[in-house]
Amino acid sequence: MKFRKNTRFVAILLLAIFFLLIMALLKVIDNSYSYSSSLTNLEDRWTVCLNDEVLATSSVLHEINIPVINNDDSLVLTRTIPYISDNSCCLYFFTKHAIVDVYVGKDLIYSYGRDIYEKYHECPDRFNCVSLTGAHSGNRLKVVLTGTRKASFSSLSEFMLGSRVDILSYHLLQNSVSIFSGIFLSILGVILIIISPYMYVYHDRELRLFFSGLTSFLLGLFILGQYGLIDMLINNPHANSFAEYASFICIPISVTGYLFSVFPKRSKRLFQIIFLYNIGFFIVLLALNNYNILKFSDVTTYIQASIIIQSIIAIVLLYREREHFFTSDDHNTTSDLFFILGLLAFMIFAISDIFVYDYHKYKSNTGNIFIYGSGFTFGALLFVSCLIISYLFYSIYNNNYASMKRQMVDLAYTDPLTGLANRARCEQIMQIISNEHSLYTIFSIDLNKLKVVNDTYGHHEGDRLLTGFSTILTNCFWDANLIGRMGGDEFIVILLDEQASHCTKRIHEFYALLSEWNRKEQVFQYSASYGYAYSYEVPNSSAQEVYMLADSRMYEMKKEHRENNGMGVSFNA
Known part of the structure; x- marks a missing residue:
């Protein structure tokens, strides 16, 4: 619970830091940017008329009470253009749902929205940018805003005058x-x-x-x-x-x-x-x-x-x-x-x-x-x-x-000593391959003289015998579909499809590995009895029955080992 609370706190803290860093970065950019020319806010000296009715004369824009402008209402703003020294100057303002016409004197120099309104029956909001030159200085500026829907707008934006680059920068920084x-x-x-x-x-x-x-x-x-x-x-x-x-x-x-x-x-x-x-x-x-x-x-x-x-x-x-x-x-x-x-x-x-x-x-x-x-x-x-x-x-x-969940499954289906599949997992796999009716071979392998090693050298050596034997099986049957420990000294190997047809070769490899490990071992010697059976030998039967056939063959070999006493476990005193 304490860890959970700490992770929540860290996440909230990182989120807050992220927002603060972004805000600080944007603030630094805003403060460090320098405009190439001065921006002029045309805030005062406006005359405003609504449908030929004068609302204000020589007034400051934000102080004028603009009523709700509806469809076909015409709001006219006029004032004198101040001195313009830069021919790349433009007038910048924002409109909502309004057709815009801008006149200098009697000349229409900018129009927006009429064609769009005729085609789509609406006029989108827009940040308007009207080009002005030094020749327009001192002339009468008239801006006509015509509403295109009910409650188009109810106030006016600021009118900024400056170079096009500075106007764009101003909009982005604002x-x-x-x-x-x-x-x-x-x-x-x-x-x-x-x-x-x-x-x-x-x-x-x-x-x-x-x-x-x-x-x-x-x-x-x-x-x-x-x-x-x-x-x-x-x-x-x-x-x-x-x-x-x-x-x-x-x-x-x-x-x-x-x-x-x-x-x-x-x-x-x-x-x-x-x-x-x-x-x-x-x-x-x-x-x-x-x-x-x-x-x-x-x-x-x-x-x-x-x-x-x-x-x-x-x-x-x-x-x-x-x-x-x-x-x-x-x-x-x-x-x-x-x-x-x-x-x-x-x-x-x-x-x-x-x-x-x-x-x-x-x-x-x-x-x-x-x-x-x-x-x-x-x-x-x-x-x-x-x-x-x-x-x-x-x-x-x-x-x-x-x-x-995987760890719990591993614990439920894995033999804790050898790391191989346990009996429950082996029986589960045999049930699956029984339902699929595929070609397979099952080996039943018994580790000889485990009880003798346990009684003579102790269970720690018996455990070492089991883990070493498991490694031998894993190395030999590296492509097996299942290697498991059925219990005690009994092991099972299942091979499917093409791998199932190479049993004799695998047995030779298995005994070669046993001999190699025996040359290195100083305490005991590895020895095993085995039997195997093919699925087609017991037609229309379950994998459990195929295993029982392999197991019976394994016990026959084990019996021969005991009678001949030639393949038992030898000890080094």
């Missing part, structure tokens, strides 16, 4: 923890998914590793989509939006899949039903989304409610099955403890982010334009880390259990 987490979780998930079939087939026959990898990959993909990294890499906002929403919808599939693989039978059935429901729900949504009947973004609230309900069900079942998870005699206590801690932490952080997002969207002046995902990101990292630690403890237990 969200470095989340982006790094997304990349890490995605790569880790792919690796775990790739190795999970091998682990399933050749090790524990468990789906934990696969669902751990799938959960990690989906969480990472969602985070990368949320921060627009997929769009940045392939310049495809629709693919970025699809990856973000599809992964978000599929996360309950992987989590419930993991749950039904770890819960006991009473709750397993319920999680299997929820798992199948989540798969069916995703397939239906996917079809509706592809045919532009119902978009993923239109059912966000329902998906959030479904996640909360399933989280409550999981918590209730965790409480109901607490004896299964926390019984001190349960071999999986440490593994299950990490799984439960990670799951509860992820649920708390994810549900908190959902409430924070919805609150800011409908109730707060801050609005929903900002990405409230830091809690979700931290919870995802913690959850996946706990899943991996849980699986490691589970695998360690399984390996120890399998090793202990």
Whole structure:
């Protein structure tokens, strides 16, 4: 019990150290990076109109109370462009579900979302980057944001002015923890998914590793989509939006899949039903989304409610099955403890982010334009880390259990003195080959004069005689299917198929080995009687009967040895 507590403490400590090192590294990178040019936050002097109604003039953006923008609402922002010295300058801002048109004077210099909206009936979120030059300095800048769905957005992002390289660096550094987490979780998930079939087939026959990898990959993909990294890499906002929403919808599939693989039978059935429901729900949504009947973004609230309900069900079942998870005699206590801690932490952080997002969207002046995902990101990292630690403890237990089981089998079926198969194992093998009706040969071998050695030199020399004789048998019949000790001085050797036809050769090799060992031995001499029988000599009979025939032939040879007194054991005084 003390060792188990220590391993838990070490695992938690290593997990905490890992997170701290990553945070420290990202902080060092953020502080040490120097921008090639200054970044300007165009925060003030904005005039904002909603559907031709003036909301604010010459105002600071974050102080303007933006109402919820719905489908076809038009929000117009205008201000004067400051002096621009660099012709590679760009204007950077984030939009949610909005068609974007940017004018300098009367000229349209940037447009986003209209073609995508006409084709897919939705306009994905995007980090917009609008090119500006020195010639635009002092001109009137107008940004038109048109809502494409109900509750498109309810606030405005910051408008940053700077070089394209610095803008990209600014975006990555501002969200470095989340982006790094997304990349890490995605790569880790792919690796775990790739190795999970091998682990399933050749090790524990468990789906934990696969669902751990799938959960990690989906969480990472969602985070990368949320921060627009997929769009940045392939310049495809629709693919970025699809990856973000599809992964978000599929996360309950992987989590419930993991749950039904770890819960006991009473709750397993319920999680299997929820798992199948989540798969069916995703397939239906996917079809509706592809045919532009119902978009993923239109059912966000329902998906959030479904996640909360399933989280409550999981918590209730965790409480109901607490004896299964926390019984001190349960071999999986440490593994299950990490799984439960990670799951509860992820649920708390994810549900908190959902409430924070919805609150800011409908109730707060801050609005929903900002990405409230830091809690979700931290919870995802913690959850996946706990899943991996849980699986490691589970695998360690399984390996120890399998090793202990093998040792118990060895103890049950191995002769402790010689290391050969014992009588129980020999009878088990004979039963197996009887059922298979294959060609085989059985040797019955008796070690001569064991009692004389025991009585003359003591049982320690008798034991040495037995172990030495076992080594001779093992060296001679190296390819035998079974070498065993039936008890006392009686031994058995079974050869199958082709090996069964070389008996005369093996007997010569056997006596050659006896002679070689006798030349080296100073206390006693090795001698044996044998008999063997082929399976076809006793047709339609069991291996036990074939052994009895070999045994009777062995006793005939033993009788001859006694009568002739020529093959007994000789002693050196």
